[in-house]
Amino acid sequence: MLRRGLRNVNRYLLVFAIAVSLNFFLPRLMPGNPLALIAGVDVGLMTPAERAELMEQVGLNEPLLAQFFDYWKSVLTFDLGYSYRSGRSIAEMIGERLPWTLLITVGSLMIASVVGIILGGFSAWRRGKKTDLSLLTSMISLQSLPSFWLGMLLISIFAVQLGWLPSFGAETPASGYVGWERVRDILEHAILPIITLTILSIPGAYLTMRYAMLEVLGSDFIRTARSKGASERRVLFGHVARNAIAPVVTFLAIRFAFAFGGSVIIETVFSYPGLGRLIFESVSGRDYPVMQAAFLVFTVAVLVANLFADMMYPILDPRMRVR
Amino acid sequence: MTAGAASPADTAGLPDSQAGVLLAVEDLAVRFETPTRTVHAVNGVSLEVRPGEVYALVGESGSGKSVSMLSVMGLVQIPPAVVSGSIRFEDRELLGMSRREMNEIRGRDIGMVFQDPMSSLNPVHPVGRQIAESVRLHTGASRKEALDRAIDLLDRVGIPNAKRRVKDYPHEFSGGMRQRVMIAIALACNPRLLIADEPTTALDVTVQRQIVALVKELQDELGMSVVWITHDLGVVAEIADRVAVMYGGRILEKGESRDLYGDARHPYTSGLLHSIPRTDTALTEWLPEIPGTPRPITEQLSDCPFVSRCPLGDASCTGALPELTRIGNPGHFSACVHHDATVDTDELWPSVEHGVGDDPELPDHPTITIEDLKVHFPVHRGGRRNRKTTVRAVDGVTLDVYAGRTLGVVGESGCGKSTLGLTLVGLNEITEGSVDVDGQPLDTSSGKHRRTIQMIFQDPFSSMNPGMRVGDIIAEPLRIHKIGSSQDRAAKAVALLERVGLSADDAQRHPHEFSGGQRQRIAIARALAADPEVIVCDEPVSALDVSVQAQIVNLLRETQLETGVALIFIAHDLAVVRHVSHEIAVMYLGQVVEKASRDVIYDDPLHPYTKALLAAVPVPDPELGVDLKPSLEGDLPDPADPPPGCRFHTRCPVAVKGLCDKTEPQLAEIGAGRWVSCHLVDSPLDVQPAPDLNRSRDVPTESFRNGDQSHTNIDIDRD
Known part of the structure; x- marks a missing residue:
């Protein structure tokens, strides 16, 4: 099993290498001066001498292959360069922002998967009945909600009207909270973004689980379980759910990538200082080096999520295990 | 064998005596109501199972046999199923029982085994x-x-x-x-009752024999009753004490096993018994056919369900359902209004005379020459060293196929027979060896031998594009090979449809509108479209209902006589193969272990594997007092890792240590046209040709060309 896992890792390393290479070549293959994309400078305002100096500085006059190796070196050493706008180290900026994004995306996915699996399982059990149909209808309606609208709605209710929760930021600035007080403060700030992301993720998990359950319910081995005299509940939990969970894991991996990308909107709505907001800021400030680094982090996140799903499969389905 | 307290005499009359009844089903009716239609699956079934007996429920798909027994278990979905009547198990009514009570009975008092x-x-x-x-x-x-x-x-x-x-x-x-x-x-x-729903249908004959023997043994040991649901009259004869034959959701005939087989009174029962090919009776040129095809019953039944297919069907069969009435020996009941007329069942189901002439002479040159053919597949096994192994699906096969003749290829699943067939139509790469078609090496690029060699697949349901019209499906080989104008092709498709017994209008319909037997007719028409020289038939009747198989077997034979096409008939059913083939090749783990003409193989098999295969075929005659000892133990070894020496030695009852597990035997000619690959078969050149079973379709024994295998046998001394 470990062996298989390692083989998977190899495959993912290959995808990673391709993604990084693309990230290197794209700005260089685009029309126009790559200097603008790589150094992020308003090239048009410079004198030719200044440009040449800058080219030298960022290494654009070196042979492509040498640049390529330099790029790889910097990626592998997390030396991602400096922001054009703030002049700070990009690695440092990402290190600051990433935990916040992980907090809300992973947090919301965990809640969404538990709620979605339970509701989906329940719905499949009551298939065709009133509870199933009303759950199904409401989930489909939920799925069609725009994320920014939902976020603003929650802010207006819980932050503005009721005043229960803060409406922006990841923690109260300059509060000096430590220990549990700080944890509480952080959670208070995270609740609304997490709820928004959770609500958006539940329908997918629910629909996947419900469909997988219905499919398993029609299998021959479910009939076998019933012929043993197993109660409906035992059939559902002992036989159906266990078989239906695998597709849900795949869904969650895809949803994780989706939520990571979706964090741009959510974090902007909640002024949450995560990676998504960093992207928003760098786009509006045309801070190309930061954008490129953030894309790289996204790529890695998506790969890791898929790798996780791949590794889970043999655990969930013995037929995938190598003898 | 009947372990119940009641002797047959006590159970005369209807209903059976209640004394000593374990399961009593009375007037059971089940219908499925879907939004589009209602299917009446079971229409008034009554039966009693006594303690310690094996009760067989025989019928085709859709006859209601499985639904009846699933109702006993409470396993039909309610709704859309509507179940009425009475099911009493040990004097407790099961219908209407609460789910909790039913769960206690299921698995504890009644156990169930399923098909797949x-x-x-x-x-x-x-x-x-x-x-x-x-x-x-x-x-x-x-x-x-x-x-x-x-x-x-x-x-x-x-x-x-x-x-x-x-x-x-x-x-x-x-x-x-x-x-x-x-x-x-x-x-x-x-449990006191075991319900076995087609438990051996998905298995090889040799394994079927093992499972039948196991159930019989456990039944004697535990004293339980068994309800054995099947479509296979052969298995029933081996195991059942009493039998009920179902059709259209009704029991048409029931009785002691020997009465049912020896004195079948219902036209349907006798039709089934006459139309199935068997290994123990003389061959007839044509199998008697039951016309038509079983249809689901979508309206309340008011006529005999078999009337439209019955040679005796007339106005008296309609209007009222024939009731089961006692006939013949005690306990023997049949539901037919024409009982007196059905006494001579041979006359009722005559052999269908298709009369298109005799087999052609054996041609001088084979159409296809297969020479030491090997087809290997790489497989990734993973494991500690992530080793790559090779499945030797076909591993050195030498065979000839002659125009106008049928080569039967038999063996257990996994023996490589289907791979061989697919290779001939170019769907597999040849690893080694050669296949020559009309003296030219097999060329599977488009426009070459793909037209010459066509194929009929096992499953007529999944082997046709559901989005295409039947006419287009049949004309597709012509379109691919650019034969004729589109009008010519359409005309040919219509002609072929009529040739295989369908109508011209059917060309405009889609495959899902046809029954399994009709679809297999379409498949035959498609295979014939490009005027092939050879048709590879891969299990062409095994997915069909028993009552339809004879029609397809006859149709294949008829087209062969008309067109002179060579057939390669790949099947696991040795009775069907015997009926259609001129020559037979027996395969085991990718190799031919014995080949000879049909009558020679069936009358006097020499290879221990051939003997075991034949011994495992169930014969539909309870009087034979079948020996239930499995003819072959164990399973087919892993084709990626075949045993050394003789591949069969791990399961061979007569294997000699030090010889069979060390030295690989070669396929050697040990009589005229008779090839066996076994150390223990001496070269009995004095072997008499097997007596011909009153058949004209005898085959010259030279029909197998000498292979290139070494004829010398280093271990066995020959004179």
Whole structure:
């Protein structure tokens, strides 16, 4: 099993290498001066001498292959360069922002998967009945909600009207909270973004689980379980759910990538200082080096999520295990 | 064999005596109401199962046999199923019982085994746990106790190394072993009734024999009753004490097994018995056919369900359902208004005379010459060294195929017979050796031999594009090979449809509008479209209903006589193969172990494997007093890792240590046209040609060309 896992890792390393290479070549293959994309400078305002100096500085006059190796070196050493706008180290900026994004995306996915699996399982059990149909209808309606609208709605209710929760930021600035007080403060700030992301993720998990359950319910081995005299509940939990969970894991991996990308909107709505907001800021400030680094982090996140799903499969389905 | 207290004399009259009845089903009716239509699956079935007997429920698909027994288990979905009547088990009414009460009876008092042992076991739980679940549900045993019981049960149903294998998952077992696991689950709590729903249909004959023997043995040991649901009249004859024949959701005939087989009174029963090919009777040129095809019943039944297909069907059969009435020996009932006329069943089901002439002379040159053919597939096994192994699906086969003749290829699943067929039509790469067609090497690029060699597949349901019209499906080979204008092709498609017994209008319909037998007719028309020289038929009748198989077998034979096409008939059903073939090749693990003309092989098999295969074929005659000892133990070894020496030695009853497990035997000619690959078959050149069974379709024994295998046998001294 470990062996298989390692083989998977190899495959993912290959995808990673391709993604990084693309990230290197794209700005260089685009029309126009790559200097603008790589150094992020308003090239048009410079004198030719200044440009040449800058080219030298960022290494654009070196042979492509040498640049390529330099790029790889910097990626592998997390030396991602400096922001054009703030002049700070990009690695440092990402290190600051990433935990916040992980907090809300992973947090919301965990809640969404538990709620979605339970509701989906329940719905499949009551298939065709009133509870199933009303759950199904409401989930489909939920799925069609725009994320920014939902976020603003929650802010207006819980932050503005009721005043229960803060409406922006990841923690109260300059509060000096430590220990549990700080944890509480952080959670208070995270609740609304997490709820928004959770609500958006539940329908997918629910629909996947419900469909997988219905499919398993029609299998021959479910009939076998019933012929043993197993109660409906035992059939559902002992036989159906266990078989239906695998597709849900795949869904969650895809949803994780989706939520990571979706964090741009959510974090902007909640002024949450995560990676998504960093992207928003760098786009509006045309801070190309930061954008490129953030894309790289996204790529890695998506790969890791898929790798996780791949590794889970043999655990969930013995037929995938190598003898 | 009837262990019940009641002797046959006590049970005369209708209904059967209530004394000593374990399961009494009375006037059971089941209908399925879907939004589009209502299907009346069971229409008034009454039967009694006595303690300790084997009761067989025989019928085709859609006859209601499985639905009746699923109703006993409470396993039909309610709704859309509407179940009425009465089901009494040990004097408790099961219909209308609460779910909780029913759950106590299921698995404890009544166990059930299903058809497909792969899909019937939960893939994510170890087998031990699945058996233990049954035990724990009904006995309150601890996890440990239940697992110990599971090991005992696995051991009892004949799984080697039960203690170690209890933690294995279903996919790690072979088909036969999985069915043993299913039996262990069903018997976990020593039920008084075992319902076996087509338990051997998905298995090879040799494994079928093992499972039948196991169930019979366990039944005697535990004193339980068995309801055996099947379409196979051969298996029924081997195991059943009493039989009920179902059609259209009704029991048409029931009685003691020997009465039913020896004195079948209902036209349907006698039709079935006449139309199935068997290995024990003289061959006839044409099989008697039951016309038409079984249809689902969508309206309340008011006529005899068989009337439209019955040679005796007339106005008196309609208007009222014929009731089961006693006829012949005590306990023998039949539901037909024409009882007096059905006494001579031979006249009722005459052999259909198609009269298109005799077999052509054996041509001088074969159409296809297969020379030491090898087809290997690489497989990734993973494992510690991630080793790549090779499945030697076909491993050195030498055969000839002649125009106008049929070569039967038989063997257990996994023996490579289908791979051989697919290779001939160019769907597999040849690893080594050669296939020559009309003296030219097989060229599978478009426009070459693909037209010359056509194929008919096993499953007529999945081997046709559901989006295409039947006319286009038949004309497609012509379009691919750019033969004729589109009008010509359409005209030819219509002509072919009429040729195979369908109508011109059918060209505009889609495959789903046809029954299985009709679809196989379409498949034959498609194969004939491009005027092939050879048609490879891969299990062409095994997916069809029993009453339809004879029609297709006859049609294939008829087209062969008309067109002179060569047929390669790949099948596991040795009775069908015997009926259609001129020559037979028996395959085991990718190699031909014996080949000869049909009558020689069936009358005097020499290779131990051929003998075992033939001995495993169930014969539909209970009077034969069948020996239930399995003819072959164990399963087919892994084709990626065939045993050294003779590949069959691991299962061979007569294998000689030091010889068979060391030296590989060669296929050698040991009589005129008769080839065997076995160390222990001496070269009895004095072997008499087998007596011809009153058949004109005799075959010159030279029909197999000498292979290039070495004829010298280093281990066995020949004169």
